[in-house]
Amino acid sequence: MTPATGVGRPGFAWAAPAAVFFGLFALVPLLLVVVLSFTRWNGLGSPEFAGLENWSKLLDDPVMVKSLWLSLVLTVLGVVVQTPISILLGVWAAGHQRNRAVLSAIYFVPLLLSITAVSVLWRAVLDPNFGVPSQATWLFGDGNLFGVQASALGVLVFVSTWQFTPLHTLLYQGAARAVPQVLYQAAQIDGAGRVRQFFHITLPQLRNTVVTSTILMVVGGLTTFDTVLILTQGGPGTDTTNSAYYMYQKAFKSFDFGTASAIALLLVLVASLVSLVMVRLSGYDKMRSTMEGV
Amino acid sequence: MKRHIRLLRTAVVGGASLALTLSLAGCGGSGDGAGGDSDTIRVLVYGDATNKVEKQLVDTFNKTSKVKAVLDTIPGADYQSKLQTIISGKQAPDVFFNWGGGSIKPFVDAGLLMPLDDFIAKDPKLKSDFLPSVFDTAVVDGKPYGVPMRGTQPVLLFSNEKVLEEAGVTAPRTWDELLAAVKALKAKGVTPIALGGGDKWPTQMWFQYVYDRVAGPELFAKAVKGDKDVWASADSRKALGMLKELIDAGAFGTNYDSVKFTDGGSPALLATGKAAFELMGSWEYSTLQDAYPDFVKSDLGYGAFPAVTGGKGNGDNIAGNTNNFYSVLKSTEHPEAVAEFLKLMYSDEFVKAQLAIGNLPTTTNTPKFLDTAANPEYSKYQYDLVKKAPAFQLSWDQAFPPAATTTLHQAVQQFFNGQSDADAFIAAMQSLPAA
Numbered sequence: 072m073t074p075a076t077g078v079g080r081p082g083f084a085w086a087a088p089a090a091v092f093f094g095l096f097a098l099v100p101l102l103l104v105v106v107l108s109f110t111r112w113n114g115l116g117s118p119e120f121a122g123l124e125n126w127s128k129l130l131d132d133p134v135m136v137k138s139l140w141l142s143l144v145l146t147v148l149g150v151v152v153q154t155p156i157s158i159l160l161g162v163w164a165a166g167h168q169r170n171r172a173v174l175s176a177i178y179f180v181p182l183l184l185s186i187t188a189v190s191v192l193w194r195a196v197l198d199p200n201f202g203v204p205s206q207a208t209w210l211f212g213d214g215n216l217f218g219v220q221a222s223a224l225g226v227l228v229f230v231s232t233w234q235f236t237p238l239h240t241l242l243y244q245g246a247a248r249a250v251p252q253v254l255y256q257a258a259q260i261d262g263a264g265r266v267r268q269f270f271h272i273t274l275p276q277l278r279n280t281v282v283t284s285t286i287l288m289v290v291g292g293l294t295t296f297d298t299v300l301i302l303t304q305g306g307p308g309t310d311t312t313n314s315a316y317y318m319y320q321k322a323f324k325s326f327d328f329g330t331a332s333a334i335a336l337l338l339v340l341v342a343s344l345v346s347l348v349m350v351r352l353s354g355y356d357k358m359r360s361t362m363e364g365v
Numbered sequence: 366m367k368r369h370i371r372l373l374r375t376a377v378v379g380g381a382s383l384a385l386t387l388s389l390a391g392c393g394g395s396g397d398g399a400g401g402d403s404d405t406i407r408v409l410v411y412g413d414a415t416n417k418v419e420k421q422l423v424d425t426f427n428k429t430s431k432v433k434a435v436l437d438t439i440p441g442a443d444y445q446s447k448l449q450t451i452i453s454g455k456q457a458p459d460v461f462f463n464w465g466g467g468s469i470k471p472f473v474d475a476g477l478l479m480p481l482d483d484f485i486a487k488d489p490k491l492k493s494d495f496l497p498s499v500f501d502t503a504v505v506d507g508k509p510y511g512v513p514m515r516g517t518q519p520v521l522l523f524s525n526e527k528v529l530e531e532a533g534v535t536a537p538r539t540w541d542e543l544l545a546a547v548k549a550l551k552a553k554g555v556t557p558i559a560l561g562g563g564d565k566w567p568t569q570m571w572f573q574y575v576y577d578r579v580a581g582p583e584l585f586a587k588a589v590k591g592d593k594d595v596w597a598s599a600d601s602r603k604a605l606g607m608l609k610e611l612i613d614a615g616a617f618g619t620n621y622d623s624v625k626f627t628d629g630g631s632p633a634l635l636a637t638g639k640a641a642f643e644l645m646g647s648w649e650y651s652t653l654q655d656a657y658p659d660f661v662k663s664d665l666g667y668g669a670f671p672a673v674t675g676g677k678g679n680g681d682n683i684a685g686n687t688n689n690f691y692s693v694l695k696s697t698e699h700p701e702a703v704a705e706f707l708k709l710m711y712s713d714e715f716v717k718a719q720l721a722i723g724n725l726p727t728t729t730n731t732p733k734f735l736d737t738a739a740n741p742e743y744s745k746y747q748y749d750l751v752k753k754a755p756a757f758q759l760s761w762d763q764a765f766p767p768a769a770t771t772t773l774h775q776a777v778q779q780f781f782n783g784q785s786d787a788d789a790f791i792a793a794m795q796s797l798p799a800a
Contacts, residue, residue, distance in 0.1 A: 113449070113471060113768070114449045114450055114453070115449070115452065115453045115471060115472065115475040115477065116453060116475050128412055130680075194628065198623070198624070198630055199620040199623045199624060200620075200624065200630065200633070200634055200639060201630070201633060213618070213619045213620045214620050215619055215620035215622060215623050215624060216623050216780060217563055217622055217623040218562070218619075218620060218621070218622030218623050240705075259793075304565075306565070306622065306775075306778060306783070307622050307778060307779070307782055307784065308775050308784050309775060309786075316728070318772050323446040324446075324767065324770055324771050325767065325768045325769075325770070325771055326446075326449055326471070326767055326768055327768060337712065347793040
């Protein structure tokens with residue numbers, strides 16, 4: 072036996088623990104959810120077969136359609152707001168100056184806090200009568216931030232941004248540090264200023280990181296739940312009820328597990344579709360290295 | 366060959382870790398099984414400050430009983446959903462806390478609960494020692510399923526006396542006086558009524574009272590049984606019109622949907638004089654006592670909801686949480702022990718312990734001990750109110766089964782903030798599942 076054949080690909084057995092875990096905690100529940108989505112069940116007794124009832128009700132349900140829209144809006148807003156901020160902060164933090172290192176460490180703090188605690192905190196800060204809005208009426212008017220759809224969505228996006236920008240900043244910081252210095256030196260010799268360097272060297276070199284970070288944001292955006300639960304409870308009315316929260320309401324407030332399972336599946340389908348499209352568009356599947364000489 | 370050895374090794378490691386996981390899961394399983402120990406009854410309650418009394422009663426019970434009671438608690442917000450997931454399984458308790466009405470109806474339908482007729486036949490005091498309007502809340506399909514086990518919580522109109530005085534307003538006894546008070550207070554630049562609209566159930570309290578005053582308790586009693594026509598009746602539309610008038614008069618200000626009771630927002634408005642009234646359950650008193658003791662001492666006022674002239678509902682009717690109840694599972698192995706345990710709920714010890722922490726029990730022996738209450742005057746006021754009330758409307762979201770709560774809460778919020786009109790509200794209410 073030559074050494075070359077001994078260094079083969081790792082055997083399938085190495086994947087077994089992960090595969091078993093994935094099967095037990097992802098595939099089996101997913102299958103159960105598929106089954107449940109065709110039943111009527113309130114958690115008591117055994118599920119009753121209901122055929123396509125849950126699905127036909129759901130497709131006629133204006134709140135369901137609206138919730139998918141809201142999930143999409145929250146996701147898109149999240150990406151659009153967070154990406155530029157984290158790129159700029161990340162590139163800035165990539166510099167080796169001492170003040171930047173100190174400030175970067177401080178920027179990182181929100182990520183260490185629990186999203187629940189962060190949401191509770193912002194809810195208190197934004198109280199219309201005793202919080203910041205009462206002191207800045209020129210900006211907030213009557214302070215009815217949670218009573219109007221636009222501002223309620225705004226608060227949700229703001230709080231997620233506050234919490235998760237540090238994570239993406241970290242990604243960009245690492246990526247920006249990996250950009251070879253010779254590229255900048257060459258550009259300098261050619262007379263490119265800092266802005267041109269940013270747009271023509273840094274941004275193109277960060278391309279793969281943009282894809283990674285965007286996928287993380289999209290996944291996070293589609294499944295936004297904690298902030299909705301604590302900040303708005305889906306209100307006013309159903310104006311911030313996204314699909315994840317709607318599913319929770321159906322399952323654990325209304326005890327309609329059949330409908331909740333159908334919503335969950337719908338969300339899985341939509342998320343799969345979105346990620347498929349993203350992988351295709353970004354060329355993530357045939358990603359190549361952009362490093363010089365590699 | 367080498368490769369096979371490696372494969373074998375990984376298989377063993379993988380298998381071992383899998384076995385470990387499964388055995389851990391197995392541990393969990395056997396732990397659950399131990400819960401069904403044959404010499405105990407498990408008592409499940411909503412976890413909060415009142416648990417102190419429940420603990421004390423369990424101890425008292427265990428002193429004399431061969432079958433021991435074990436107290437389990439589930440923290441507040443998760444109570445109903447956790448209960449629903451364990452009640453039909455192996456972890457089901459023998460006795461559990463609930464709100465009567467719609468909160469136990471699904472369990473009755475699923476055949477999980479024991480009607481208490483036999484217990485009452487053996488000991489009539491299990492029924493006769495409680496105020497009837499309260500006891501009836503846990504009667505489902507004509508059979509009693511619960512024994513009152515905490516305090517009653519009627520909804521009262523609380524006020525800031527100092528603010529009222531400055532605006533030259535007295536506590537309103539009629540709807541018209543309330544409208545006049547709103548006008549006077551607005552002119553003074555005060556938000557007339559604090560409302561924690563973010564929680565939604567405080568908004569619902571206004572519907573409960575206005576519907577009761579206009580149409581009497583019969584309208585809702587029919588609605589909850591599935592009569593959908595009553596929501597479109599003239600009385601229903603009149604009630605909605607009155608609410609609309611109050612909202613449009615600016616009674617609640619404009620930002621109430623961003624205010625919550627649960628984070629202390631709306632009681633703070635009342636206590637700091639930014640608002641003059643708040644319609645809230647009797648627990649408002651202890652909430653304010655904790656946060657603003659000086660305000661409670663000097664300026665806190667409380668009274669019944671205003672009467673509506675020409676309405677069908679008696680002005681003495683009240684709404685709110687009649688009480689909490691202990692219900693018994695059919696599957697219990699120790700019905701005699703459970704019956705003995707329930708008898709403690711009308712004992713002198715129970716009444717004294719509840720009064721001491723500010724709760725108001727609804728037993729017939731309560732008046733004897735009212736002087737020992739944390740706030741005797743307030744307790745006496747409430748007890749008389751409940752005793753003389755011809756009808757005690759259970760909170761709508763508890764009278765309907767849990768499946769209705771989300772739609773109900775959204776409907777009241779959307780009517781208040783103008784997203785839906787009377788027709789949309791009526792349609793939403795007609796879509797609710799019957800109890």
